[in-house]
Amino acid sequence: MFDAIIVGSGPAGVFAARALRGLHVVVVDVGFKPPDSLAPSMEGSAWDSPLKTDLHDFLIGPNFEGLRNIWEPDVNLKLKSPLMSFVVKDWERLAPVQGHGFCPMVSLAKGGLANAWGAGVYRFSSEDLAEFPVALAELQPFYDQVSDHIGVSGAEDDLAVEFGLESHLLPPVRLSRLSSALLAAYERRRDKMRRAGVKVGFARLAVLTEPRGGRGAYSSDNLDFYRPHNPAIYHPSITLDELIDKGEVQYEPGRLVLCYEDRGSHVEVVARNLRSGLLERLPARSVFIAAGTLNTTRIVLESHGDYESRLPILDNPMSCVPFFHPSDIGGSLDGCNSSLAQLNVVYRDNDSGQRCQGSVFGTTGPLRSDVLFRLPFAVSSNRTLAKHLAPAMALVMLFYPAPTSSENHVRLNTQGALEIHYQAPRRGHAERSLIRAFRKLGFFSASWMCQYPPMGSSLHYAGTLPMRQVPGRYQTDRMGRLFGSSRVYVVDGACFSTLPAKNLTMTIMANAMRIATGARSQLS
Amino acid sequence: MCDRETLLTEEAVYMHKLFFGATAPVEVVRQYVAANLRCPLAADGSESGAIHKIVTRELDAEAIEFVLRCRRQSRTLTQKVHILFYLVEVRTHYSSWFVSTAPGRWRALAAVAWALLRSSWKYAKGSYLVWRHRLV
Numbered sequence: 001m002f003d004a005i006i007v008g009s010g011p012a013g014v015f016a017a018r019a020l021r022g023l024h025v026v027v028v029d030v031g032f033k034p035p036d037s038l039a040p041s042m043e044g045s046a047w048d049s050p051l052k053t054d055l056h057d058f059l060i061g062p063n064f065e066g067l068r069n070i071w072e073p074d075v076n077l078k079l080k081s082p083l084m085s086f087v088v089k090d091w092e093r094l095a096p097v098q099g100h101g102f103c104p105m106v107s108l109a110k111g112g113l114a115n116a117w118g119a120g121v122y123r124f125s126s127e128d129l130a131e132f133p134v135a136l137a138e139l140q141p142f143y144d145q146v147s148d149h150i151g152v153s154g155a156e157d158d159l160a161v162e163f164g165l166e167s168h169l170l171p172p173v174r175l176s177r178l179s180s181a182l183l184a185a186y187e188r189r190r191d192k193m194r195r196a197g198v199k200v201g202f203a204r205l206a207v208l209t210e211p212r213g214g215r216g217a218y219s220s221d222n223l224d225f226y227r228p229h230n231p232a233i234y235h236p237s238i239t240l241d242e243l244i245d246k247g248e249v250q251y252e253p254g255r256l257v258l259c260y261e262d263r264g265s266h267v268e269v270v271a272r273n274l275r276s277g278l279l280e281r282l283p284a285r286s287v288f289i290a291a292g293t294l295n296t297t298r299i300v301l302e303s304h305g306d307y308e309s310r311l312p313i314l315d316n317p318m319s320c321v322p323f324f325h326p327s328d329i330g331g332s333l334d335g336c337n338s339s340l341a342q343l344n345v346v347y348r349d350n351d352s353g354q355r356c357q358g359s360v361f362g363t364t365g366p367l368r369s370d371v372l373f374r375l376p377f378a379v380s381s382n383r384t385l386a387k388h389l390a391p392a393m394a395l396v397m398l399f400y401p402a403p404t405s406s407e408n409h410v411r412l413n414t415q416g417a418l419e420i421h422y423q424a425p426r427r428g429h430a431e432r433s434l435i436r437a438f439r440k441l442g443f444f445s446a447s448w449m450c451q452y453p454p455m456g457s458s459l460h461y462a463g464t465l466p467m468r469q470v471p472g473r474y475q476t477d478r479m480g481r482l483f484g485s486s487r488v489y490v491v492d493g494a495c496f497s498t499l500p501a502k503n504l505t506m507t508i509m510a511n512a513m514r515i516a517t518g519a520r521s522q523l524s
Numbered sequence: 525m526c527d528r529e530t531l532l533t534e535e536a537v538y539m540h541k542l543f544f545g546a547t548a549p550v551e552v553v554r555q556y557v558a559a560n561l562r563c564p565l566a567a568d569g570s571e572s573g574a575i576h577k578i579v580t581r582e583l584d585a586e587a588i589e590f591v592l593r594c595r596r597q598s599r600t601l602t603q604k605v606h607i608l609f610y611l612v613e614v615r616t617h618y619s620s621w622f623v624s625t626a627p628g629r630w631r632a633l634a635a636v637a638w639a640l641l642r643s644s645w646k647y648a649k650g651s652y653l654v655w656r657h658r659l660v
Contacts, residue, residue, distance in 0.1 A: 055614045056555065064559045070606050071564055330632025332625050368622040369610045378590040378646040379605055380543060381639035387624050388632035 010112025012492035013290035019516035031253030123164030159201035206234035220338035314402035314463035328392035339365030402499035480515035587650030
């Protein structure tokens with residue numbers, strides 16, 4: 001019998017595994033992997049003309065996977081590329097979710113959605129954790145362990161108070177010309193901007209800017225958008241493979257966990273072997289469910305045979321705000337303009353105190369054709385606009401705190417699909433404030449240019465089985481134990497009590513380590 | 525080559541000449557045909573007929589597509605043009621069409637201004653062509 005079964009190999013699963021290593025642990029996972037041939041070898045960036053090779057197979061794919069957004073306009077641009085499509089392979093068939101006012105996305109890949117993440121890592125503050133039954137002081141040592149393990153780059157600047165202090169911060173990723181101009185303008189007008197509630201600083205990224213532990217330093221080749229597993233950008237498979245190679249955990253891919261049965265003395269995890277189609281039962285002293293908020297919710301509800309209950313769900317509303325810097329119109333392509341977040345912006349409304357956080361991106365990630373028909377002119381004119389304005393354009397992806405509303409809920413239906421109902425909140429105020437503030441920095445936009453992706457687009461799902469000081473049904477205690485069971489732990493975003501406007505991945509990792517470390521003492 | 529493939533080949537050849545002013549490479553034509561056969565584009569009989577007219581009568585597909593997109597009247601032509609643009613953008617030869625590699629602010633501003641003016645003309649022309657040839 002295993003000491004622990006961990007369901008899922010995303011950020012929560014691998015850090016729970018890391019905390020439990022050495023015990024008899026198995027990670028059970030569907031575990032889709034990227035294709036074996038990852039990229040044509042090339043020198044320089046994808047945009048160095050003399051060295052550029054035709055990139056059809058790489059960017060479009062032999063089966064034209066890269067064209068999906070032509071008939072499915074809500075496809076995440078990053079996830080449609082042939083080398084990234086494994087991240088969202090087959091979820092509609094194996095783990096169906098029906099969204100009403102919500103566009104869901106599920107990953108059954110080894111490493112989860114973090115295979116395609118933006119690598120933003122931000123510690124929650126005491127304010128962010130106010131509704132959690134866990135204090136920052138309890139999470140802090142686990143944040144430190146996560147940071148030491150993955151490597152975090154950034155700077156101790158105006159945003160340090162928002163993101164927490166890192167003891168070993170690596171130098172920040174080199175800024176593009178455009179982002180450097182934005183940061184310099186902010187620093188010249190810092191006081192005025194802060195009075196307006198706006199702070200700008202370097203992004204905190206799980207990206208190595210110096211070689212470390214066999215992983216090389218990051219260099220932008222403009223292919224991050226399309227190619228997974230750049231070793232300089234942390235992804236959970238790095239940790240999982242280390243644990244497997246050292247024999248510290250077992251990994252069983254090709255299995256879709258359907259439910260568990262708590263027998264009192266042990267737990268049995270029921271999984272379908274995707275190759276044989278047969279059901280397998282795996283007994284363990286404990287199970288750590290880390291399948292991603294949506295799949296974790298499905299597993300728990302299925303385990304209770306509950307097709308009625310409505311559980312809460314949290315998601316960060318988001319917006320996309322383009323800004324133009326006239327000085328850079330007609331500029332040449334900037335080789336440093338990687339697809340990772342360049343800077344972060346925090347906006348705090350002076351009246352309501354609501355805090356929003358945004359990431360500033362350059363626009364060399366997507367193909368020009370990705371945006372050609374989003375612009376309102378004839379296609380060749382759009383091409384000209386995209387060509388000449390892209391070097392002058394920054395995109396701010398802004399996140400709001402997740403609203404808590406009884407209108408927003410998830411349930412499992414009798415056909416085995418999750419149903420999510422979500423009411424999008426009003427947005428626009430933070431965008432208008434940001435537009436006014438950035439105008440003073442020489443970056444221009446307008447409210448009508450803002451785009452509001454549907455709920456679910458943030459991919460920050462949480463709070464379906466929230467931690468409470470005194471948990472009730474379908475809630476978890478401060479150690480992640482599901483109410484009514486002493487052997488079932490929820491360690492991913494599902495157990496979050498609230499969801500601030502901040503990427504939750506680092507907190508998922510730290511919290512999973514905290515829960516698993518607490519459980520370890522009982523298991524060993 | 526079956527009829528549909530012939531029609532798609534003609535589309536590719538015509539649209540490439542229209543948008544990029546040159547003969548389409550064989551590989552681009554082949555990929556365009558394959559993509560159209562593979563991808564679930566929105567298409568019914570009437571739209572196919574309209575596209576056939578555009579190609580055989582050598583009408584300004586860009587102008588027509590722009591008007592139809594603005595009026596939200598048809599998606600198929602937009603999708604076909606979109607496919608073509610994707611296929612050429614990822615080829616080395618076309619990089620200068622999509623990416624600015626030489627700085628030149630005033631040249632860029634002039635190009636942008638011309639593009640906006642040109643777009644107005646395309647809308648007017650497209651409106652006329654849609655009406656004249658009863659494309660919708």
